[in-house]
Amino acid sequence: MTYYFIIGTTFLASVIVNAILKNKFRAYSKLYLHSHMSGKEIAEKMLIDHGISDVHILSVEGELTDHYNPINKTINLSEKVYNDRTAASIAIAAHECGHALQHRLGYHLLKLRNHLVPILNFSSKFVNLAIMSGLTIFYSSGGKDSFILKLGIGLFFLIVVFSFITLPIELDASNRALTWIRNKNIVNHQEYNKAKESLNWAAMTYVISAFGSLAQLVYFLSFITGKKDEHF
Template sequence: MTYYFIIGTTFLVSVIVNTILKNKFREYSKFYLHSYMSGKEVAEKMLTDNRITDVNVLSVEGDMTDYYNPLNKTINLSEKVYNGRNAAAVAVAAHECGHALQHKLGYNLLKIRNHLVPLLNYSSTFTNLAIISGLTIFYNSGGKDSLILKLGIGLFFLVVLFSFITLPIEFDASNRALTWMRNKNIVNYQEYNKAKESLNWAAMTYVVSALGSLAQLIYFLSFFTNASKKNEQL
């Protein structure tokens, strides 16, 4: 019951945050930038200003599907961001360029996260299976056989670690984007506040995900605590 409460609460908060984020984008899309630059143009200028010449800016389908791909060095912007000429669109475009700048500068946390990606991709198939089967064996053995459960929790710990490493990476990329936009007069004072608010709400999606993963990890670890208490009472 507790597990479903954690999952349900995380999902509900995530939906609320995403709804607010989409509403902000919808609201800000009605107001053009004083510079009238598009997300594509802002991204290309930020890359040029930071002497990044080997990264291409592409348009991709979908809504809020923006990301930087370090493997093929591309800034992938959703159509609304790519063509958008508002504070929210250019903020997202600059944010993704912030990741490209991190990559160029060898940002340590980004290196760590990139090393975790293949490991997580490989282990994701086994994580849930190990936890479910591990719990079954754990309970049937009266808490004595916990090897598989520990393996599953260990794999899930990597998910939690990945989520929390992602947070400072995202905040740093946003700070780089906002600083550059302000210094280059891409946005005026009012537009800057809108851009900052948009990126803050976007960051909240990562915060909710990280806290939800941490809550699940604590829940899984509680099985060992509860089992120890039961054994002490016997």
């Protein structure tokens, strides 16, 4: 399997999954909860039930822009999620609260990812320049000078590591959200299944991102290991 086939397949899968995810959320945004609780109210209740009182819930612009900020301890919900009383809203709001709970409990992978953020920001700024210039120097020297290329690959390796650390963090946040939803009887059986399906599709975006990054890393490594397929 060549590099371009892997990258092309990854890109196509990403486009398809993102399209399905958006369609699912739009469809489930029409499934109103029997409890009539909004995303904001769901988040408030989940935080209270877990004894978290120092996290604020904010409304932000955009679609699927929801996130938890561990720096200022805020749960940022898109306007639709913040206000709507649907299966999609409860899934997203509870998921972000799952991240707040991870933070509160000192979840080891979340702590590790937070420590890596400054390094990732640095890597993201210079990785493309390092790899492109490294490849140029590598080929112009007949494969003798690979230091810059190796540096670029090292920076990209950090991005791959970050992606694979993020994956279990997202899955764990969803599991915490779904466990709380089920145990507190927040939703009925149909609503629970829709919320679970929404989070499963959201998790797929992280799976594709992680393995797509891994495929690129393998390709870059093939230059310096001498195993690069000429048909790439």
